[in-house]
Amino acid sequence: MNPRPTMEDVAARARVSRALVSIVYRNAPGASDETRARVLAAGDALGYRPDHRARLLGSRQRTRLIGVAFDVRYPFHGDLVEALYPAAEALGYNLTLSAVTGSRRESAAAQSLLDYRCESLILLGPTSPPAALTALADSQPTVVIARKLRASGVHVVRTDDAAGSRLAVEHLLSLGHTQIAHVDGVRAPGAAERRTAYVQTMRRAGRAPVIIPGGPTESAGTEAARRLPRNITAVAAFNDACAIGLLHTLRASGRRVPEEVSIIGYDDSTPSRLDHIQLSTIAQNAHGLAAAALDLATCVDRSPQEVVISPDLVRRKT
Amino acid sequence: MNPRPTMEDVAARARVSRALVSIVYRNAPGASDETRARVLAAGDALGYRPDHRARLLGSRQRTRLIGVAFDVRYPFHGDLVEALYPAAEALGYNLTLSAVTGSRRESAAAQSLLDYRCESLILLGPTSPPAALTALADSQPTVVIARKLRASGVHVVRTDDAAGSRLAVEHLLSLGHTQIAHVDGVRAPGAAERRTAYVQTMRRAGRAPVIIPGGPTESAGTEAARRLPRNITAVAAFNDACAIGLLHTLRASGRRVPEEVSIIGYDDSTPSRLDHIQLSTIAQNAHGLAAAALDLATCVDRSPQEVVISPDLVRRKT
DNA sequence: GCTCGTGACTAGAGCGCTCTAGTCGAGTCG
DNA sequence: CGACTCGACTAGAGCGCTCTAGTCACGAGC
Numbered sequence: 001m002n003p004r005p006t007m008e009d010v011a012a013r014a015r016v017s018r019a020l021v022s023i024v025y026r027n028a029p030g031a032s033d034e035t036r037a038r039v040l041a042a043g044d045a046l047g048y049r050p051d052h053r054a055r056l057l058g059s060r061q062r063t064r065l066i067g068v069a070f071d072v073r074y075p076f077h078g079d080l081v082e083a084l085y086p087a088a089e090a091l092g093y094n095l096t097l098s099a100v101t102g103s104r105r106e107s108a109a110a111q112s113l114l115d116y117r118c119e120s121l122i123l124l125g126p127t128s129p130p131a132a133l134t135a136l137a138d139s140q141p142t143v144v145i146a147r148k149l150r151a152s153g154v155h156v157v158r159t160d161d162a163a164g165s166r167l168a169v170e171h172l173l174s175l176g177h178t179q180i181a182h183v184d185g186v187r188a189p190g191a192a193e194r195r196t197a198y199v200q201t202m203r204r205a206g207r208a209p210v211i212i213p214g215g216p217t218e219s220a221g222t223e224a225a226r227r228l229p230r231n232i233t234a235v236a237a238f239n240d241a242c243a244i245g246l247l248h249t250l251r252a253s254g255r256r257v258p259e260e261v262s263i264i265g266y267d268d269s270t271p272s273r274l275d276h277i278q279l280s281t282i283a284q285n286a287h288g289l290a291a292a293a294l295d296l297a298t299c300v301d302r303s304p305q306e307v308v309i310s311p312d313l314v315r316r317k318t
Numbered sequence: 319m320n321p322r323p324t325m326e327d328v329a330a331r332a333r334v335s336r337a338l339v340s341i342v343y344r345n346a347p348g349a350s351d352e353t354r355a356r357v358l359a360a361g362d363a364l365g366y367r368p369d370h371r372a373r374l375l376g377s378r379q380r381t382r383l384i385g386v387a388f389d390v391r392y393p394f395h396g397d398l399v400e401a402l403y404p405a406a407e408a409l410g411y412n413l414t415l416s417a418v419t420g421s422r423r424e425s426a427a428a429q430s431l432l433d434y435r436c437e438s439l440i441l442l443g444p445t446s447p448p449a450a451l452t453a454l455a456d457s458q459p460t461v462v463i464a465r466k467l468r469a470s471g472v473h474v475v476r477t478d479d480a481a482g483s484r485l486a487v488e489h490l491l492s493l494g495h496t497q498i499a500h501v502d503g504v505r506a507p508g509a510a511e512r513r514t515a516y517v518q519t520m521r522r523a524g525r526a527p528v529i530i531p532g533g534p535t536e537s538a539g540t541e542a543a544r545r546l547p548r549n550i551t552a553v554a555a556f557n558d559a560c561a562i563g564l565l566h567t568l569r570a571s572g573r574r575v576p577e578e579v580s581i582i583g584y585d586d587s588t589p590s591r592l593d594h595i596q597l598s599t600i601a602q603n604a605h606g607l608a609a610a611a612l613d614l615a616t617c618v619d620r621s622p623q624e625v626v627i628s629p630d631l632v633r634r635k636t
Numbered sequence: 637g638c639t640c641g642t643g644a645c646t647a648g649a650g651c652g653c654t655c656t657a658g659t660c661g662a663g664t665c666g
Numbered sequence: 667c668g669a670c671t672c673g674a675c676t677a678g679a680g681c682g683c684t685c686t687a688g689t690c691a692c693g694a695g696c
Contacts, residue, residue: 007653017677019677022653025653051652051653053371053652053653054653055652057651057653075391081390085419099399101396104404114367117369270391271589349643369681375684376651
């Protein structure tokens with residue numbers, strides 16, 4: 001519980017000036033290797049760690065801090081956060097997180113990031129209206145991940161949902177299926193792109209599209225299973241949760257998956273990887289999204305743009 | 319993209335000193351209501367927001383900042399974070415998050431929190447060895463949530479697992495079941511307490527305990543389902559994931575839940591609430607845990623202690 | 637009338653850093 | 667040999683705040 005050592009303490013112990021300690025800890029040129037080692041040794045002995053806040057205050061413009069607003073309720077946001085950390089580190093940036101929860105609104109999360117003087121903001125699947133996002137982007141670069149939108153001044157990084165949907169359908173076609181249904185995401189983000197791509201891919205293959213209303217949840221999948229025509233042998237679901245609900249309900253009603261019905265999900269979420277599920281799915285490339293987002297976040301004065309990342313097919317057992 | 323206004327700008331606009339602006343924004347005594355309004359108006363007009371960093375640097379001892387290290391992969395950590403925000407706000411504290419991920423170790427997360435000069439640390443279900451936690455607690459109050467451990471200097475807030483397990487078994491007994499099995503968590507945290515309480519409660523009720531090896535995952539539940547004796551009519555599972563694996567496998571093999579077999583989980587996780595699952599379970603009281611953790615985190619110079627929160631039975635459909 | 641208290645406000649020194657503008661000594665070169 | 671350059675290092679201002687120690691005006695109390 002003793003007060004933390006400061007640069008002054010390290011400087012005194014290493015018998016150099018405070019400024020030199022700063023040089024050493026910033027890895028800046030202007031210190032001999034010998035002194036560098038001595039300063040570092042003194043710092044270690046005292047358990048010194050630079051004060052991040054003071055560091056930011058002192059450095060004139062660049063804070064090398066990026067704020068990330070994410071929703072604790074979405075596992076995919078967790079995957080993105082995980083991918084963002086190494087991507088930020090590679091560029092010499094630090095991440096500050098702010099959570100969106102059931103009771104903490106996105107605007108509050110974003111404002112608290114601004115209080116920390118983040119250089120730029122990365123918002124994961126934000127639900128704020130475009131105007132609010134534009135307002136945020138007015139004061140610093142703002143990158144939106146995983147939401148398709150046109151808000152002026154905002155960078156957008158997202159997965160190519162049309163390509164993903166096409167990938168799913170082509171996979172099922174290549175397996176020899178002809179009666180392929182799509183369980184729709186209805187109004188969920190991305191649902192329209194996935195539905196349209198499904199229809200187009202089916203038409204191009206000379207097959208009749210069958211669309212079943214669904215949604216982004218397991219219960220939507222459960223519901224969709226009840227409406228599934230008996231002649232259907234393969235289903236491309238809106239997302240993994242929906243596919244899993246469908247899977248369980250189909251199995252419970254005696255239909256064998258994948259023997260009788262093939263199912264493909266979308267997201268490559270954690271549940272899809274579980275032993276007893278092993279859902280084939282379309283993976284959003286979290287690392288690709290993260291890298292692109294950081295690239296945009298760190299380039300100041302770049303005109304707002306949209307980066308679309310291709311998804312990948314993950315073949316598992318359904 | 320224009321530089322953010324500072325206190326100086328607000329002071330100039332309101333025609334007062336910088337110090338007075340500080341007084342107003344801190345809600346400290348020493349300014350007339352009239353001036354207060356004028357300063358606030360000037361701040362609003364400029365879009366001024368105090369710099370959190372500078373604020374903390376300036377304020378001598380207390381930073382009113384609490385660092386939270388959580389694991390993005392655990393939904394329950396999300397619930398805890400959600401509960402921590404309002405609890406912190408109520409005490410006038412701010413939260414800084416740092417994520418533990420597959421590739422970012424707990425120690426890195428904790429260190430980055432220290433760089434931000436957090437007054438205290440709250441670690442959710444840490445996996446670090448007790449010695450590492452004691453070392454952390456040496457420099458500031460440290461609270462561990464959801465892990466039973468004896469590390470000197472560290473506060474612990476956790477759920478009463480014995481009581482939870484007892485609650486689960488008593489619930490099943492009260493439903494008239496006599497052949498109740500426990501699917502064990504083996505080496506998972508809390509498994510020993512839950513197992514012991516199960517055995518004790520069964521003995522006290524004059525029933526023979528049946529323990530089936532399992533684990534904390536869905537696949538463990540799937541495995542346990544295969545080993546489940548046919549005469550068992552109720553199962554208290556180690557946790558929800560295990561219970562859900564068990565549930566699906568049992569249903570797939572034709573046994574009806576809850577008609578033929580009752581299942582109770584543990585955690586009240588999000589999947590347990592899903593429409594087609596509706597798992598009865600034992601809820602860890604996230605708000606209670608959060609409040610207790612903040613209480614401990616904010617009281618400096620309090621001797622390390624352990625707070626045990628009672629869990630609740632959530633009756634659903636299994 | 638003079639002290640004293642009080643509320644409203646300000647000056648200025650930090651907080652722990654970064655960064656610019658130096659100093660200082662050793663080597664280079666014409 | 668004096669004018670340079672160059673690497674190693676230091677002094678000190680400044681980042682945007684907070685906070686202590688004032689100042690100043692005004693009214694109460696003796």
